[in-house]
Amino acid sequence: MMFSLVMLAAGAFTACAKKNVKNTALVRPAASNIKCDCAVITPSEQISEPKPNDANPAESKEATKTADYSLLKPAKWDEVDGLNQDNLSLAWPAWMQSCTALGNKPIWQKACGAATQLNSITANKPDTEAVLTYFKQYFSVYKTTNIDGTDNGLITGYYEPLLKGNRTKSAKYPYPLYQPPNDLVTVELDSIYPELKYKRVRGRLVGNKLVPYYNRAEIELDTSPIRGREFIYIDDIIDVFFLQIQGSGLVQLENGEQVHVGYADQNGQTYNSIGRLLIERGELTASNASMQGIKNWARNNLSKLRELLNSNPSYVFFRELPAGLPGPLGALGVPILGERSVAVDAKFVPLGAPVFLSTTEPNSTKSLKHLMMAQDTGGAIKGGVRADFFWGAGLEAGAKAGAMKQAGKIWVLLPKEFVFK
Numbered sequence: 530m531m532f533s534l535v536m537l538a539a540g541a542f543t544a545c546a547k548k549n550v551k552n553t554a555l556v557r558p559a560a561s562n563i564k565c566d567c568a569v570i571t572p573s574e575q576i577s578e579p580k581p582n583d584a585n586p587a588e589s590k591e592a593t594k595t596a597d598y599s600l601l602k603p604a605k606w607d608e609v610d611g612l613n614q615d616n617l618s619l620a621w622p623a624w625m626q627s628c629t630a631l632g633n634k635p636i637w638q639k640a641c642g643a644a645t646q647l648n649s650i651t652a653n654k655p656d657t658e659a660v661l662t663y664f665k666q667y668f669s670v671y672k673t674t675n676i677d678g679t680d681n682g683l684i685t686g687y688y689e690p691l692l693k694g695n696r697t698k699s700a701k702y703p704y705p706l707y708q709p710p711n712d713l714v715t716v717e718l719d720s721i722y723p724e725l726k727y728k729r730v731r732g733r734l735v736g737n738k739l740v741p742y743y744n745r746a747e748i749e750l751d752t753s754p755i756r757g758r759e760f761i762y763i764d765d766i767i768d769v770f771f772l773q774i775q776g777s778g779l780v781q782l783e784n785g786e787q788v789h790v791g792y793a794d795q796n797g798q799t800y801n802s803i804g805r806l807l808i809e810r811g812e813l814t815a816s817n818a819s820m821q822g823i824k825n826w827a828r829n830n831l832s833k834l835r836e837l838l839n840s841n842p843s844y845v846f847f848r849e850l851p852a853g854l855p856g857p858l859g860a861l862g863v864p865i866l867g868e869r870s871v872a873v874d875a876k877f878v879p880l881g882a883p884v885f886l887s888t889t890e891p892n893s894t895k896s897l898k899h900l901m902m903a904q905d906t907g908g909a910i911k912g913g914v915r916a917d918f919f920w921g922a923g924l925e926a927g928a929k930a931g932a933m934k935q936a937g938k939i940w941v942l943l944p945k946e947f948v949f950k
Contacts, residue, residue, distance in 0.1 A: 611898025682914025686933030731797025820931030867921025888937030
């Protein structure tokens with residue numbers, strides 16, 4: 530059986546290298562039709578027209594060959610656009626969250642130890658001047674670039690939606706959130722080929738063969754093959770779908786309890802944008818195909834909704850997160866904080882690192898210059914100058930996230946001990 534998995538994994542990578550992958554890539558090793566997951570779930574629906582420096586097939590292929598962090602270029606502190614305009618103290622709690630994950634790693638120990646000391650002498654509330662002095666003392670600054678050497682890229686947004694649900698299925702709450710199924714098999718390709726870091730395939734075993742896992746249409750049948758893995762039921766199928774795009778959410782139960790749910794796994798099927806499909810079908814224009822525009826279309830076209838949703842075979846499984854978290858858990862494994870956490874491509878920006886983002890507010894020319902922490906990743910977040918801005922939870926955050934598709938620049942702060950391999 531292990532031999533079969535190794536051969537399938539090798540075939541899957543070959544196909545991955547030839548495609549521009551948004552979330553997962555369709556692969557056809559022999560007749561088994563295995564999917565190669567070249568990334569994780571995308572946190573936000575990318576549906577408007579591409580802008581300069583958006584990913585393209587040639588760049589995606591080149592990115593696979595590019596060494597980790599090799600697009601970071603040494604910079605000077607006075608080159609960071611807007612550094613003196615931000616209230617840096619507001620980013621400090623997010624940095625302390627990063628240190629809970631990084632503090633035991635040799636390269637980060639000195640900086641995180643010094644952060645703890647600064648906390649102790651400022652009652653956990655260092656002011657902007659103290660924060661800036663700290664970072665300049667312990668960190669060097671780098672500018673992110675694209676493969677072609679340019680330094681301008683795409684900044685999008687995501688958020689934590691609020692849903693209504695119950696722990697028991699009823700006519701009011703018919704739509705389940707599923708935990709990862711027991712028969713879902715994931716093969717990490719770098720365990721076979723080290724050069725395939727961040728690549729994996731998912732499927733299920735039939736005999737000694739790995740076959741594609743069930744797609745969205747199959748999972749959402751009344752006779753679902755993963756029945757028994759439900760843990761919460763939601764009142765609106767549209768909200769369930771967009772929860773899968775965002776990757777995490779807050780569920781308001783009927784008894785008043787609020788439950789954080791977070792991404793746990795994915796079925797390995799190809800991600801297809803329903804927004805782009807609606808544009809291609811002439812149902813929406815690019816200008817009104819925002820998240821809210823798609824939701825409005827769905828509520829006005831219920832007879833067409835199921836077919837539209839099934840056109841995206843990708844399906845996300847969730848887990849209930851511990852109570853009392855200040856935010857959803859990001860890829861770093863720590864709670865992410867609204868307007869101070871950002872998703873990046875971990876191949877080019879180390880997870881947990883402080884980053885300074887210079888961009889503009891959604892659909893605006895108003896400047897947005899924030900010190901943030903690279904604490905999350907996403908399938909659509911690919912490239913050196915690429916980020917997804919976490920706006921927080923609720924309707925206002927959702928409106929900003931859905932509208933954000935801005936140009937921007939990114940600087941990364943790394944400990945002076947950081948070694949590029």
